Amino acid sequence: MTKINKNYLNLQGSYLFSTIAKKVNTFSAENPDAKIIRLGIGDVTQALTPTIISSLHQAVDEMKDKSTFKGYAPDLGYDFLRKAIADNDYKLRGCKIEADEIFVSDGAKCDSGNIQEIFSVDNKIAVCDPVYPVYVDSNVMAGRSGTFVEGTGKYSNIIYMPCTKENGFAPQLPTDEVPDIIYLCFPNNPTGATITKSELQKWVDYANEHESVIIYDAAYEAYIRDEDVPHSIYECDNATTCAIELRSFSKNAGFTGVRLGFTVIPKELVRDGQSLHTLWARRHSTKYNGAPYIVQKAGEAVYSEEGKKEIKGLVDYYMRNASYILNGLREAGYEVSGGKNAPYIWLKTPDNMTSWDFFDYLLNTANVVGTPGSGFGPNGEGYFRLTAFGNYEATVEAVDRIKNL
Ligand code: PLP
Numbered sequence: 001m002t003k004i005n006k007n008y009l010n011l012q013g014s015y016l017f018s019t020i021a022k023k024v025n026t027f028s029a030e031n032p033d034a035k036i037i038r039l040g041i042g043d044v045t046q047a048l049t050p051t052i053i054s055s056l057h058q059a060v061d062e063m064k065d066k067s068t069f070k071g072y073a074p075d076l077g078y079d080f081l082r083k084a085i086a087d088n089d090y091k092l093r094g095c096k097i098e099a100d101e102i103f104v105s106d107g108a109k110c111d112s113g114n115i116q117e118i119f120s121v122d123n124k125i126a127v128c129d130p131v132y133p134v135y136v137d138s139n140v141m142a143g144r145s146g147t148f149v150e151g152t153g154k155y156s157n158i159i160y161m162p163c164t165k166e167n168g169f170a171p172q173l174p175t176d177e178v179p180d181i182i183y184l185c186f187p188n189n190p191t192g193a194t195i196t197k198s199e200l201q202k203w204v205d206y207a208n209e210h211e212s213v214i215i216y217d218a219a220y221e222a223y224i225r226d227e228d229v230p231h232s233i234y235e236c237d238n239a240t241t242c243a244i245e246l247r248s249f250s251k252n253a254g255f256t257g258v259r260l261g262f263t264v265i266p267k268e269l270v271r272d273g274q275s276l277h278t279l280w281a282r283r284h285s286t287k288y289n290g291a292p293y294i295v296q297k298a299g300e301a302v303y304s305e306e307g308k309k310e311i312k313g314l315v316d317y318y319m320r321n322a323s324y325i326l327n328g329l330r331e332a333g334y335e336v337s338g339g340k341n342a343p344y345i346w347l348k349t350p351d352n353m354t355s356w357d358f359f360d361y362l363l364n365t366a367n368v369v370g371t372p373g374s375g376f377g378p379n380g381e382g383y384f385r386l387t388a389f390g391n392y393e394a395t396v397e398a399v400d401r402i403k404n405l
Helices: 006-010 016-030 050-062 079-093 108-118 133-142 197-210 276-287 293-302 305-331 355-366 392-403
Strands: 102-105 125-129 158-162 181-185 213-217 243-248 261-264 336-338 344-348 383-387
Touching: 006 133, 016 355, 050 293, 050 305, 079 102, 079 293, 102 108, 102 276, 108 133, 108 213, 108 243, 108 261, 108 276, 125 133, 181 197, 197 213, 293 305, 305 336, 305 344, 305 392, 355 383, 355 392
Parallel strands: 125 158, 125 181, 181 213, 213 243
Antiparallel strands: 102 261, 243 261, 336 344, 344 383
């Protein structure tokens, strides 16, 4: 008889955004005239820029001619894109990352869920609390989490690093128990918090000292404004011997529907006597057949001079929303953070409401959808996430509605 992977039964509840979607659908069915504004899910709203579109068109045209047609892409990515990434995202920032240390993929969600496969199931992982749910759920599926402890909202075998108002929503180095794998995400989803280079250096030193691996999710790197906030973990000394970095084209260039991302594993990153670069190359080439040529050409265009200007315009557009939300809610008396180097605004719910109570309240009274902080972990309870990815006009209206409550 076929047996299932029982680890899946250990997953908690349904995916956060499906629960939100169900609630919003019920509300709009009951209130057909309500003009709902969605600042919940972190999807972008603005169109792809002209340079990206023309690059996509050109690549499509190449497909119609036998001499320029492309079939399977190289497993690890086309050289033109890997080189553009290495030159622009890393060498320009003084990071020693070579093109062949970059693995092109169809996005950071898959990479952040799949990367744990190259590590032993015995490894202990540490995550921030609150956290992007994929890191936890993918480790639950792999059987690395232990059991779920009712009442705590935590798995018994995962180290949760609290990110609270008291520590500026940045985790402290674990002292009680040393994790083997540490997930960090800066600028952070959901809190919008960032980390300075000197603070991140402490994590790198800790990981090197304890021979842990940091999985550094920099999906929101394009939103960094402050000089002392690093864009890549490889800006820190000796990070190439302890860190894997994940990046995405979703939130800088608006590729959430186009799909493109990459993972960086330096060749000198060795654990258990093995090169993690070699293991991931083996995994990638066995289970993945490459991001489409057309999409990788669009990715290359992101690094052209015109592409860079246009992408900066997109990010500036969303950051104008972020400032409007941040300032508007602050004026209305809310306790808010994030939104300065990140497209997420993290707010304390008023009057000690739970995150889901505030979700319902906002939906019912202002017809605005956000994301309950408790969906990201126990320390997210009593908090709420709004995103800056809406249309400017809709964002302004949403904030004004909240202010008028
Ligand atoms: N990592 C973080 C922290 C995210 O918030 C997201 C998307 O919301 C992703 C990764 C996924 O990005 P992608 O669209 O490249 O799969």
